[in-house]
Amino acid sequence: MIGPGARVGVLGGRPVTVATIAITVVCLGVVGARLSEGAAQQRASSGPLPETFGFGRPATPAGIATLDIDVMPDGTGLPPGSGTAATGTPLWGRACRGCHGREGEGGTAAPLVGRDPSGRPLTVGNLWPYATTLYDYINRAMPRPTPGTLTPDQVYSLVAWILAKNEIIAEDAVMNAETLPSVVMPARDRFVPDDRRGGPEVR
Amino acid sequence: MTDKPRNWRRATDARGPLTRRELLAGAAGAISAAAVAPVSGQQSVDTTRRPGRGPSEMDQRSPFVTLQRDPSATSSRTPLQDLRGTITPADLHFERHHGGVPEIDPARYELLIHGLVDRPTVFSLADLKRFPSTSRICFLECSGNLRRGGPETLPQMVCGLTSQTEWTGVMLSTLFDEVGAKPDATWFLAEGQDAAVLTRSIPMEKAFDDAMIVYAQNGDALMPGNGYPARLLLPGFEGNSSVKWLRRIELADRPFMTREETSKYTDPLGDGDTMRQFSFVMDARSIITDPAYPRVIEPGWHEIRGLAWSGRGRITRVDISTDAGTTWYPADLQAPVLPKAHVRFRYLWNWPGERSEIMSRATDDTGYVQPTWDVLREARGPRTRYHQNPITSWTVGDDGRVLFGAERLRS
Numbered sequence: 001m002i003g004p005g006a007r008v009g010v011l012g013g014r015p016v017t018v019a020t021i022a023i024t025v026v027c028l029g030v031v032g033a034r035l036s037e038g039a040a041q042q043r044a045s046s047g048p049l050p051e052t053f054g055f056g057r058p059a060t061p062a063g064i065a066t067l068d069i070d071v072m073p074d075g076t077g078l079p080p081g082s083g084t085a086a087t088g089t090p091l092w093g094r095a096c097r098g099c100h101g102r103e104g105e106g107g108t109a110a111p112l113v114g115r116d117p118s119g120r121p122l123t124v125g126n127l128w129p130y131a132t133t134l135y136d137y138i139n140r141a142m143p144r145p146t147p148g149t150l151t152p153d154q155v156y157s158l159v160a161w162i163l164a165k166n167e168i169i170a171e172d173a174v175m176n177a178e179t180l181p182s183v184v185m186p187a188r189d190r191f192v193p194d195d196r197r198g199g200p201e202v203r
Numbered sequence: 204m205t206d207k208p209r210n211w212r213r214a215t216d217a218r219g220p221l222t223r224r225e226l227l228a229g230a231a232g233a234i235s236a237a238a239v240a241p242v243s244g245q246q247s248v249d250t251t252r253r254p255g256r257g258p259s260e261m262d263q264r265s266p267f268v269t270l271q272r273d274p275s276a277t278s279s280r281t282p283l284q285d286l287r288g289t290i291t292p293a294d295l296h297f298e299r300h301h302g303g304v305p306e307i308d309p310a311r312y313e314l315l316i317h318g319l320v321d322r323p324t325v326f327s328l329a330d331l332k333r334f335p336s337t338s339r340i341c342f343l344e345c346s347g348n349l350r351r352g353g354p355e356t357l358p359q360m361v362c363g364l365t366s367q368t369e370w371t372g373v374m375l376s377t378l379f380d381e382v383g384a385k386p387d388a389t390w391f392l393a394e395g396q397d398a399a400v401l402t403r404s405i406p407m408e409k410a411f412d413d414a415m416i417v418y419a420q421n422g423d424a425l426m427p428g429n430g431y432p433a434r435l436l437l438p439g440f441e442g443n444s445s446v447k448w449l450r451r452i453e454l455a456d457r458p459f460m461t462r463e464e465t466s467k468y469t470d471p472l473g474d475g476d477t478m479r480q481f482s483f484v485m486d487a488r489s490i491i492t493d494p495a496y497p498r499v500i501e502p503g504w505h506e507i508r509g510l511a512w513s514g515r516g517r518i519t520r521v522d523i524s525t526d527a528g529t530t531w532y533p534a535d536l537q538a539p540v541l542p543k544a545h546v547r548f549r550y551l552w553n554w555p556g557e558r559s560e561i562m563s564r565a566t567d568d569t570g571y572v573q574p575t576w577d578v579l580r581e582a583r584g585p586r587t588r589y590h591q592n593p594i595t596s597w598t599v600g601d602d603g604r605v606l607f608g609a610e611r612l613r614s
Contacts, residue, residue: 052381055330059315059323067315067451070392070402073460119476120586127466127478137462140400141302147398191469194482198515198569202582 071136075181078135082176083157085164091154092161095143104165109144113165115186125166129191131183134159156180270295273359277301278345279428280363283492283510289537289545290340291366293420297442298428299345299364301463302398305448309432314416318391318454321383328432331418334373334381339415339438341543342367342512344485346441346468346589354598354606358492361595361607365512367545370436372417375410379454384410388454392461393435396450403444404458405437406481413438413543416449439514439543440483441589443468473584485514487573488592489521489548489565495597498605502556507534512545513567520566521548527560527596528575534563542568554599560608562596576612585614 071077092104100106104113106121114123124134139155141147150158160175169175169183196203264270270292272279278299281291291297298304309328317323345364352360388407395401405414415436418425425431430447437445443463458464458481470479489511494500507525511518517540522531537547548563565573574582576593596608 049335049377049380053334055333055381056324056326059317059325063325064315064317064323067394068317068453069400070394070453070459070461072455072457119471122466124466129465130460133460133462133465136402136459140402141398141462144302144398147302147400190476190478191465191480192472192477194479194484196482196484196486198484198486198567198571200570200572202571202574202578 069136069140071132071139073130073132073181075132075177078132078177078180079152080177081152081156082174083153083155083160084174085157085161085169085171087153088157088159088161091157095150096158099144104162112162115166119187119190123166124162125168125186127187127190129185129187129189131159131163131168131180131185134162135180272297273357273363274298278364280359281366283358283363283365283490284495286492289367289510289547290421291368293368293423293426293429296343296366296368296420296426296429297345297364299347299442300397300399300428300447301401304427305397306427307396307432307448312432314433314449314452316378316382316452316454318452319385319388319456320379320454321385322381324382326378328418331373331416331433334377336371337374337415338369338371338419339413339436340367340369340541341436341438342485342514342545343436343442343445344488344512344514346443346482346485349591349593351609351612352607353609355496356607356609357497358490358495362488362490364442365510365545367512368420369422370415370417371419371422372415372433372436375414375416375435378416379410384454387456389456390454390458392451392453392455392459393444393446393449394451394453395430395446396448401443401446401463402459402461403446403463404455404461404481405435405444405483407454409437409440409483437483439485439516441468441485444483468589470589471584471586473582475584475586482590483514485512486590486592487511487513487515487518487565487567487571489518489563489573490595491523491561491563491597494561494599494605496605496607500554500599500603500605502554502603505552505554507550507552507561507563509548509563510545511536511548511563511565512543513565513569513571514543515571516542516568518546518565519568521546522564522566523548523550523552523561524564525552525554525559525561528562528594531564556601556603558601559599560596561599562594562608564594580614 099109100112105111111121112124114121115125119126135155138158139150156175160173163169163183164171168185270282270285272281272295279297281295281297312328314326342365348362348364350360390404390406391410393403393405416433417436418433420426420429425434433449434447435445435449464481470482472479489509491507491509493508494505507523511521521534521536523534524531534548534550540546573592573594579593593612596611598606598608
């Protein structure tokens with residue numbers, strides 16, 4: 001399913017089609033004719049590669065589930081659980097306030113709370129295009145001294161606290177796997193694909 | 204290298220403490236260490252009159268050589284002004300990380316590749332090393348690689364978040380063929396095993412172009428700060444996307460919109476509202492590394508030396524101006540000029556002893572010409588944060604003092 005990321009083109013502005021990949025794979029196996037010059041130099045192979053080498057071991061569903069923690073804009077990857085700004089408040093005080101400030105205004109770490117038509121400063125309200133990214137990032141990397149230790153309920157609670165402080169959701173809104181992907185962020189439409197292509201024009 | 208600038212972070216004893224190995228070497232080692240101790244104003248020992256130290260397990264830099272990265276809380280910068288060729292010694296490669304440097308046991312290391320693939324697979328480090336290997340020399344540069352600073356700014360401070368390495372590993376396309384990448388996969392997620400569990404979404408086109416998973420740096424194992432035991436390498440792309448300590452790759456039909464590609468590593472544009480996203484490629488750039496601050500030069504012949512590079516391909520020319528950009532002359536480029544690689548340029552200059560301003564300007568094989576600060580700001584607006592590659596300059600006073608041309612980068 002093509003989610004909210006669909007408007008962002010892939011490199012070069014062209015989507016990778018089935019045919020493109022098929023051609024690429026064929027060329028890689030033979031002479032690397034479609035590779036860039038640098039890559040082609042590296043692939044001065046004495047012959048075509050085998051179909052497979054048979055190295056590695058099959059990944060099990062359980063093994064994948066252990067590592068597959070990412071959350072996508074359409075909510076793929078969000079676990080069961082829920083939280084509100086109210087349940088986030090004590091957590092914020094304990095785990096976040098020391099670096100991000102009492103009200104999320106920033107401290108030794110970045111400011112997270114603030115809405116301004118100028119788009120400054122670079123807060124969640126001004127800059128973050130997807131609410132799901134908050135879940136993904138807090139879950140994987142926060143709090144800085146003890147990352148990866150928060151439960152799903154705790155992460156949902158902190159996400160709700162930050163979104164409510166930015167006046168993006170209501171104070172009593174419940175964040176869970178259904179509601180979080182439907183939150184429309186103020187910065188949702190601020191992002192455009194890279195249009196630099198080399199050549200004489202500086203962009 | 205003996206005259207350290209005033210803003211050098213650490214006072215260094217030119218000799219340094221004896222290492223354990225020197226101590227273990229016993230009397231011969233002690234004599235050797237004493238023999239090389241430079242004492243100001245005293246005649247040095249005649250090295251032809253006594254044997255030097257014997258062979259050792261691992262050599263160390265001469266005690267007369269002091270090379271240091273410049274560390275901050277989140278990064279450390281390569282001493283560009285002290286290096287001569289194009290390859291960065293592994294222990295001086297710049298570092299930038301988001302959750303510290305993890306210590307990973309190579310025997311326990313695993314890389315999972317899953318998502319839109321026919322055969323989700325876990326590879327050990329030994330598995331990765333069994334695949335056909337390839338080596339490539341290319342630069343790696345952080346997209347946040349500009350400090351404007353004041354006149355007393357070293358090349359290392361200006362743009363020391365770029366380094367060059369001969370990397371060795373396996374082509375990512377080989378691994379994607381092995382696991383059977385599905386045709387509808389258009390992006391892949393790369394995830395690190397550091398405390399930031401750093402993630403970036405990368406277009407599949409890059410995987411089938413020149414992306415690699417590397418496990419060797421200048422022939423040796425990767426340094427811990429550069430992803431030991433294995434990292435992604437995306438030649439020409441901003442350094443952040445070459446995810447270190449790589450533990451997982453997931454193929455998908457859309458980007459994942461991670462924190463590092465939304466609220467970070469995106470470029471505010473001139474309209475004050477929109478942000479450029481997935482701006483991977485590093486545009487052409489150059490810097491004169493000598494003469495540069497803190498040098499004081501004599502009138503007469505000097506070789507202006509520096510580095511130029513482009514994430515899009517080869518550097519085709521570097522032009523030098525010694526009159527503040529009024530006239531430009533082509534510099535010599537040291538062969539081989541590799542694509543997506545630092546190239547060394549040189550230009551012989553007879554400094555007349557008058558106040559001068561020297562600068563370099565790189566052009567790559569797409570026809571892109573390194574812009575001035577003003578041109579860059581005109582194109583991007585005042586808030587541009589990443590991918591800043593302006594022409595930089597050094598002023599030479601009539602007293603020979605070389606200072607960074609910080610005024611050129613004022614808004």
